[in-house]
Amino acid sequence: MDEVRQHKYVLDESEMPTTWYNLVPDLPSPPPPALHPGTLQPAGPEDFAPLFPMDLILQEVSQERYIDIPGPVLDVYRQWRPSPLFRAHRLEEALGTPARIYYKYEGVSPAGSHKPNTAVPQAYYNKLAGVKKLTTETGAGQWGTALSFACALFDLECEVWQVGSSYDAKPYRRLMMEVFGGKVHRSPSELTEAGRRLGADPKNWSGSLGIAISEAVEVAATNDDVRYALGSVLNHVLMHQTIIGEEAILQLAKAGDTPTHIVGCTGGGSNFAGLTFPFLREKLAGNITPRVIAAEPASCPSLTRGVYAYDFGDTAGMTPLMKMHTLGHDFIPDPIHAGGLRYHGMAPLISHIYELGMIEAESVAQTECFSAAVQFARTEGIVPAPEPTHAIALAIREALKAKETGEETVILTALCGHGHFDLAAYDEYLNGRMVDNELTDEMFAAALATIPSVPVG
Amino acid sequence: MDEVRQHKYVLDESEMPTTWYNLVPDLPSPPPPALHPGTLQPAGPEDFAPLFPMDLILQEVSQERYIDIPGPVLDVYRQWRPSPLFRAHRLEEALGTPARIYYKYEGVSPAGSHKPNTAVPQAYYNKLAGVKKLTTETGAGQWGTALSFACALFDLECEVWQVGSSYDAKPYRRLMMEVFGGKVHRSPSELTEAGRRLGADPKNWSGSLGIAISEAVEVAATNDDVRYALGSVLNHVLMHQTIIGEEAILQLAKAGDTPTHIVGCTGGGSNFAGLTFPFLREKLAGNITPRVIAAEPASCPSLTRGVYAYDFGDTAGMTPLMKMHTLGHDFIPDPIHAGGLRYHGMAPLISHIYELGMIEAESVAQTECFSAAVQFARTEGIVPAPEPTHAIALAIREALKAKETGEETVILTALCGHGHFDLAAYDEYLNGRMVDNELTDEMFAAALATIPSVPVG
Numbered sequence: 001m002d003e004v005r006q007h008k009y010v011l012d013e014s015e016m017p018t019t020w021y022n023l024v025p026d027l028p029s030p031p032p033p034a035l036h037p038g039t040l041q042p043a044g045p046e047d048f049a050p051l052f053p054m055d056l057i058l059q060e061v062s063q064e065r066y067i068d069i070p071g072p073v074l075d076v077y078r079q080w081r082p083s084p085l086f087r088a089h090r091l092e093e094a095l096g097t098p099a100r101i102y103y104k105y106e107g108v109s110p111a112g113s114h115k116p117n118t119a120v121p122q123a124y125y126n127k128l129a130g131v132k133k134l135t136t137e138t139g140a141g142q143w144g145t146a147l148s149f150a151c152a153l154f155d156l157e158c159e160v161w162q163v164g165s166s167y168d169a170k171p172y173r174r175l176m177m178e179v180f181g182g183k184v185h186r187s188p189s190e191l192t193e194a195g196r197r198l199g200a201d202p203k204n205w206s207g208s209l210g211i212a213i214s215e216a217v218e219v220a221a222t223n224d225d226v227r228y229a230l231g232s233v234l235n236h237v238l239m240h241q242t243i244i245g246e247e248a249i250l251q252l253a254k255a256g257d258t259p260t261h262i263v264g265c266t267g268g269g270s271n272f273a274g275l276t277f278p279f280l281r282e283k284l285a286g287n288i289t290p291r292v293i294a295a296e297p298a299s300c301p302s303l304t305r306g307v308y309a310y311d312f313g314d315t316a317g318m319t320p321l322m323k324m325h326t327l328g329h330d331f332i333p334d335p336i337h338a339g340g341l342r343y344h345g346m347a348p349l350i351s352h353i354y355e356l357g358m359i360e361a362e363s364v365a366q367t368e369c370f371s372a373a374v375q376f377a378r379t380e381g382i383v384p385a386p387e388p389t390h391a392i393a394l395a396i397r398e399a400l401k402a403k404e405t406g407e408e409t410v411i412l413t414a415l416c417g418h419g420h421f422d423l424a425a426y427d428e429y430l431n432g433r434m435v436d437n438e439l440t441d442e443m444f445a446a447a448l449a450t451i452p453s454v455p456v457g
Numbered sequence: 458m459d460e461v462r463q464h465k466y467v468l469d470e471s472e473m474p475t476t477w478y479n480l481v482p483d484l485p486s487p488p489p490p491a492l493h494p495g496t497l498q499p500a501g502p503e504d505f506a507p508l509f510p511m512d513l514i515l516q517e518v519s520q521e522r523y524i525d526i527p528g529p530v531l532d533v534y535r536q537w538r539p540s541p542l543f544r545a546h547r548l549e550e551a552l553g554t555p556a557r558i559y560y561k562y563e564g565v566s567p568a569g570s571h572k573p574n575t576a577v578p579q580a581y582y583n584k585l586a587g588v589k590k591l592t593t594e595t596g597a598g599q600w601g602t603a604l605s606f607a608c609a610l611f612d613l614e615c616e617v618w619q620v621g622s623s624y625d626a627k628p629y630r631r632l633m634m635e636v637f638g639g640k641v642h643r644s645p646s647e648l649t650e651a652g653r654r655l656g657a658d659p660k661n662w663s664g665s666l667g668i669a670i671s672e673a674v675e676v677a678a679t680n681d682d683v684r685y686a687l688g689s690v691l692n693h694v695l696m697h698q699t700i701i702g703e704e705a706i707l708q709l710a711k712a713g714d715t716p717t718h719i720v721g722c723t724g725g726g727s728n729f730a731g732l733t734f735p736f737l738r739e740k741l742a743g744n745i746t747p748r749v750i751a752a753e754p755a756s757c758p759s760l761t762r763g764v765y766a767y768d769f770g771d772t773a774g775m776t777p778l779m780k781m782h783t784l785g786h787d788f789i790p791d792p793i794h795a796g797g798l799r800y801h802g803m804a805p806l807i808s809h810i811y812e813l814g815m816i817e818a819e820s821v822a823q824t825e826c827f828s829a830a831v832q833f834a835r836t837e838g839i840v841p842a843p844e845p846t847h848a849i850a851l852a853i854r855e856a857l858k859a860k861e862t863g864e865e866t867v868i869l870t871a872l873c874g875h876g877h878f879d880l881a882a883y884d885e886y887l888n889g890r891m892v893d894n895e896l897t898d899e900m901f902a903a904a905l906a907t908i909p910s911v912p913v914g
Contacts, residue, residue, distance in 0.1 A: 004528075007536040010467050071461075079464040079543065079838060086536070090610070108565060110838025112877070152835040153547070172629070175880035178887055179834050377636050378609040381536060381567030420569070420877040423632035430635055 005089050009251040011082035017246040018074060019066040020239045023277045023349065026065065026284055031352035034320040035310060040454060043320040050221045051228040053129035056122065059236035067239065073121045076153060080109045080116075081243065085251035086415075090379040092399070099402035100257060101395055103415045104248045104275060105382070111176075113385065113417030114271050115146030115231055118240035122229045123150035132225040133157035137187065137212030139267070140339035140387065141166055141173030142417055143231030148182030161187035161195075161215045164207030166339045173421045187212040194218050194316040208332050209268075209343045210315030217318050232268025233313060233322075233347045241274025244414060249278055252412065259290045259412040261398050265390040266294040266303065266361070267340045269347030271416040279412075280358060290412075294350070294361040295390040297369075298438060299334035302327055302346040303354055303361035305444060310454035311345060321454060324351040328447035334437045336366050337425035338386035344447075364393045365436040370429035372396050373419070385417035386425055462546050466708040468539035474703040475531060476523040477696045480734045480806065483522065483741055488809035491777040492767060497911060500777040507678045508685040510586035513579065516693035524696065526578070533577045533610060537566045538700065542708035543872075547836040549856070556859035557714060558852055560872040561705045561732060562839070568633075570842065570874030571728050572603030572688055575697035579686045580607035589682040590614035594644065594669030596623055596724070597796035597844065598630030599874055600688030605639030618644035618652075618672045621664030623796045630878045644669040651675050651773040665789050666725075666800045667772030674775050689725025690770060690779075690804045698731025701871060706735055709869065716747045716869040718855050722847040723751040723760065723818070724797045726804030728873040736869075737815060747869075751807070751818040752847040754826075755895060756791035759784055759803040760811055760818035762901060767911035768802060778911060781808040785904035791894045793823050794882035795843035801904075821850045822893040827886035829853050830876070842874035843882055 024030065033042035045057045052060070059067060069077070088101040106114035126134055134156055138144030144160035151158035160182050167174060167186040174184045185191060187207045188199030194214035198204045204211060213230070220228035230237055252259065262279055264272035272294055282288045296303055302325045311326040313319035325346040327333075333342040346354075353359055369389035376392050377383045384392060391413045402409045419426070428434040481487065490499035502514045509517070516524060526534070545558040563571035583591055591613055595601030601617035608615035617639050624631060624643040631641045642648060644664045645656030651671035655661045661668060670687070677685035687694060709716065719736055721729035729751055739745045753760055763782040770776035772787050781802045784790075788801040803811075810816055826846035833849050834840045841849060848870045859866040876883070885891040 005532055005535070006470055007532075008470065010469065012467065013463055013465065075462055075464075078462070116838075149838055153838075172877070172880045175884050176840065176877075179831060179840055179880070179883050181835055374636060378638055381573075381606055381610075383633065383636055420629070420633075423629045423636070426636050427632050 007087055007089060009085040009254045011247060011250055013078045015250060016078065016082050017243055018069055020069060021242040021246060021278050021281060022062055022065055022067060022239050023280060024235065025063050026281055027353070028356065031349050032323040034322050035454065037317065037321050047320060051217060053125050053131060053227060055125040055128065056236050059239060060234055070124060073124050076120045082247045083108050085248055087255065088380055091376060094375065094379045095396065095399050095403065097399040097403040098406060099399040099409045099411055101399055101411045102252065102255070103413050104244055105415045106244065107382065107415060107418035110149045111142055111146035112420065113142040113146065114241060114244060114274060115143045116149060117243055117274065118231065118237045118270065119146035119150035121240050123147070123154040123156055126227050127154040127156055130225070131156065131227045133159060134227055134229045135159045135216040135219045136229045136231065137161045137209055137216045139163050139166055139209045139342055140385065141170055141421060142340055142385070144182060144184065145173065145176050145180065147229055148177040148180035152181045158182040159219065160184045161189060161212040163187055163209060163212050163339060164205060165335050169424060170421055176421070187215050189215060191215070192218045198315060203332060206335060208315060210329055213314035214316035214318055217314060232270040233345065235349055237270050238273035238277070238347055238349055241270045242277050244274035245276060245278035248275065248412065257410050258288055260409045261411045262290050262292045263295055263391045263394045263411065263413045265341065265387050265416065266296045266346065266350065267387060268343050269350040271414055273347065273350060275414040276359070292359045293394060294359055295394040296361060296363050297336055297338055297341045297390060298363040298365040298436065299336045300327065300342050301363040302344065304363045306346065307448055307451065308351060308355060309451050311451050313345060321452070322348045324348045325354065326451060327444065328450040330450050331447035334439065337422060338366065338390065340387045341390070362394055364390045367429070367434055367436050369393045370426065370434060374429070382415065383419045384415055385419040386422050388414065388416045464544055464546060466542040466711045468704060468707055470535045472707060473535065473539050474700055475526055477526060478699040478703060478735050478738060479519055479522055479524060479696050480737060481692065482520050483738055484810065485813065488806050489780040491779050492911065494774065494778050504777060508674060510582050510588060510684060512582040512585065513693050516696060517691055527581060530578045530581050539704045540565050542705055544712065545837055548833060551832065551836045552853065552856050552860065554856040554860040555863060556856040556866045556868055558856055559709065559712070559869045561701055562872045563701065564839065564872060564875035567606045568599055568603035569877065570599040570603065571698060571701060571731060572600045573606060574700055574731065575688065575694045575727065576603035576607035578697050580604070580611040580613055583684050584611040584613055587682070588613065588684045590616060591684055591686045592616045592673040592676045593686045593688065594618045594666055594673045596620050596666045596799055597842065598623055598627055598878060599797055599842070601639060601641065602630065602633050602637065604686055605634040605637035609638045615639040616676065617641045618646060618669040620644055620666060620669050620796060621662060622792050626881060627878050633878070644672050646672060649675045655772060660789060663792060665772060667786055670771035671773035671775055674771060689727040690802065692806055694727050695730035695734070695804055695806055698727045699734050701731035702733060702735035705732065705869065714867050715745055717866045718868045719747050719749045720752055720848045720851045720868065720870045722798065722844050722873065723753045723803065723807065724844060725800050726807040728871055730804065730807060732871040733816070749816045750851060751816055752851040753818060753820050754793055754795055754798045754847060755820040755822040755893065756793045757784065757799050758820040759801065761820045763803065764905055764908065765808060765812060766908050768908050770802060778909070779805045781805045782811065783908060784901065785907040787907050788904035791896065794879060795823065795847065797844045798847070819851055821847045824886070824891055824893050826850045827883065827891060831886070839872065840876045841872055842876040843879050845871065845873045
């Protein structure tokens, strides 16, 4: 144990990437466009204008491979970026695996997750456009915290609809948003038409990301100096996260390693995209050959059990139609602890590359996730948020396979946030009260039946 | 805002200091020895042997200026050390001050505070000595979390007595210890003689660090393969923390700055010592001339209102007598939120250098602390633990003085932990429910009267 083992690979602020990477122009075929729900014609910038400032809309449809990160955004990033890349020596030792496991840790950010990577530029571009207030939804609370923080820096108001079950179970999450100056509502709320309508059905009382999105979108769409900010799913959001993977490429080079497996958890897809898109660029260029695997919850498996179809991004049906892997826009996922992964759909861009065969997906039940998480905490010292426990569980599966075969696989994963506000879930696990509610075929069939019938463009 | 501002100063793992610094041999006079409570003679190593392994006892009385950090301890440190030094650009901007404010952030550690710096070597030396289990107390929960983590790494059992009021108010803290494998009891408990006796008095039901120490010490003293670990106060604990200041010296050199003010919060004194002792070495050598200021809570002001006298370290009177600034060993501090600062005494070594005039002290009321903390969170993005809010409040006081005078003061402080488990306190503050219960002269007089009468050796 006296050998000098390097645990983390840090970069100087001067080594931080200064551009975001856009995967779209490098793809063999473009992703299908979003459709206007009325005309079923491709949605144009003007269709998004009530919700987003033009700078972000142009990023959403950009064909540029790289987009410069504005100076004021870089200035904020520099406080916690570049984030560390850790080698999990002690976890490897505990597993007795020849695999080398690396994790890129985004929990060092102000919100404790990867979310500020996009919250900060979104607040910045909205401020530039003269917006006064941003509305949003939050599931686990990570996104609402990030946007509250970003709005504090750019002097914007921030109003957050928090999924009811999360609001009830995690008062500290609400408090964190309030410390940063955000205003938080339990969703479904009485404040919006969508909230009142959907909230009338007892099935919806615990809320969902889809419902909370409907509420936040409604307020933005009906108020002139208010816009909406989304924490995942859209192209520009995924692109803002690519700084994670760009840094990881530089850090793995310092470690002298090349990944054979890249594993990220997927809810809406922003963390997964942020980690993997820059590596997919290198794979498309023939420089590396890793397997790239999405880890999703068994209770909300949009990639492994959803269908690839045009569907709404929200429950009330207010957004453009997006072609994506979906469980149906009124699917109410099981109340599992990984609130950030409880979304009925998958980012259209990730859905598209999944169809292209560029990535794989596996689902994991939450008891396996928490078993992995406790082992991780007791060796690596970081208590993971429930979302990345899915990726950790898959990384451990692969490390144990390597133990069988003796292969020195190199596994890279993203620890996209800490679990300091999720300890009640650990309590359930440690005290044997956590269960896996696998969904039945009937439940899937019922939800899938609500997907609108749209002729494929 | 487009200028490139450096926000953090990082060191490579290879730049991490490999020795702890012992201030004692550099002092103009030695600190008074601990006394055996029966004989009133200086306590020898054998008096400490039931509680600590010999390696730590020898460090406690060492006259060496530097002690090598063992390889296995360095290996664990390297996971999160060197910790970052941040320049608080956005806070400075918000204050409109010409002062430059730096904070050394220890919240990146597994326990979210500076405590693992000593928990890890303590667990290591106990493991070497064949110990099976460590007992300890915890106030805010930071120390118990750190020791639970360290024990997990070195395969030791860990049993923690958590101060009753903290146990009741912060279930997530207990859960964090349990995730790391620690066993947690509410103090006063029924498990010890001291707990049963002191717990009989309703005044003690909310607990105190002094009572929890008595319980943990009793279990260690009466079981052969069990030892006790203390999170502050003692010389060896303070010494383990000096890696904070040693790193800060290297980082400030990279920033090209020399501190004019160094401010740290003090409970038992370990964070303050860790930050300031290496700088005091430089000051004693005539290299720098900073003011060095201890920030303590107005509700538990051992330096500014305590007396300098021999007193017990615990409430039941089981420890050796130590000469220190004390409010009386059965002083039960006001239930303020900074649980880590609610200790009746001050580290003997810090008390001694305070008497020598090497450091100053100021007390701060908790509403001023939380006002500073919210301003800090909304600019710097980190929600501080209640303990370091005292140091932040003093740093802001000094920065505002600089604004008056126009002086470019350089303020260094230690942000010794994050407040993710303390958000209920922020809730109280934000909703106007927080009050400052200043202590009366009568209350002080009553507590001070319990200090034993010991002829000064």
